[in-house]
Amino acid sequence: MTITSERPELSSLAEQYAADGFVLVKGLLSKEEAAYYRQRSHDLLARLNRSDDPTWGAARDMADAPTKLQHLHDAQFYDAEFAKLLVDPRFTDVAAAVMGVDNVQLHHTKLFVKPPENGSPFPLHQDHPFFPHTYHRVGAAIFHFDDAPVEKGCVRVVPGSHKSGPRDHEAEGSYHLLEPAFDEATPQPAEAGDVLFFTYLTVHGSGVNTSDEARTTWLIQYRDPADPPTVKTHDWSLGQGMMLRGVDPTGRSAV
Template sequence: MTITESRPDLPALASQYAENGFVLVKGLLSKAEAAYYRETSHALLARLNRADDPTWAAARDMTEAPTTLRHLHDAQFYDAAFSRLLVDPRFTDVAAAVMGVENVQLHHTKLFVKPPENGSPFPLHQDYPFFPHTHHRVGAAIFHFDDAPEEKGCVRVIPGSHLAGPREHDESGGFHLPDVPFESAVPQPAEAGDVLFFTYLTVHGSGVNVSDQARTTWLVQYRDPADPPTVKTHDFSLGQGMMLRGFDPTGRTV
């Protein structure tokens, strides 16, 4: 797969990220690359043919009709295409810039496909309670492998919500924020090849895919290796601790 050059304004992205808690980087992947990863993602899910549905119980309260979701942890351990993308400097340079660090370490990845017509939503939440860290230098990148307009259940965020720090979450049916109106989150429609970066303190969620096409994304959670976790979680994730950029100054393995 041919890698195209893209040189975003890293200081500008970092400034926007610091203010709003997120930044949508347009065209980080080319349309051809995104199409390749979409095809690879769907082929991988079909090949593995796993039936588990990770829809949160709390998400079922957001809709009248049942919804479904397909996913896969650690896609990079099943197809080398994802391994290459993990260390692509176009991604890792932005991840380092928005966190304000030189070194970027993998926490975990998840491949998601929201099926057409009834693809499951995600209630508003922070990622913080799932894997809390000491200094909160933890972020996420959502790679869009196809277009994600609002009708496909695109990601929604509350700008500046990261500045208030960690919030108390309702743990029933998945960590979520039932007292924060879903409508208060701003939709972030994206095109194939766009990547949404956000801090794990940013309140975010996504709507139902009511379109006639699937929505395909890959979530990469990463951190500053010098930011120790306060709780040992997600240790089942394959490759956690892998260095994506720079080196680990602590010498720890996870």
């Protein structure tokens, strides 16, 4: 579901999130803020000049020609402006509400730029296999720093798919699902400033960017600090365990 009010009621967000496994919050950032972060994202990637391409091996069957992708883990450790977004109450209050908790803890972040004309897709998958947790109180927020229509390879989701729990994934380049078919997922076109929240059990992916403009997003993965991981993964992520809202009542180590 798409929430269109300027500042939606958190209880309504939580209800829709529970039913569908995701919610698209319109205009969480202003257009000006989104443009500012878009420029900082591209400047940061240009300055660091990383050459690695995280395109999944399984993505090759989704495009007619080889595709490309730029990314950066933990942008907040390279530019303090991103750290501000991590603790912005506009984000953290929604994250807490949809998880049904008071406390929100950072797991990791990723900056993604899909280049124009051949920006890499992501096959349908759950995030659960990458960092499984005991009670599944783990979520993601995708900040859109520019418009993401279907032709830019916007995110697609399968509504209600989180209710089936963890699914078996094929490991080919990275985890992906053989079912459902990609076209069965519902596109979630977004505008600059919109933020898509979803559970790590929600089946999702994204298409190829065939437009003449880049698609720029920042992914924040977060969790309830009272939900312990079942496997120690992503322990190299900078800042994992940082409290974004509230406190950590467990006293555990960060990872």
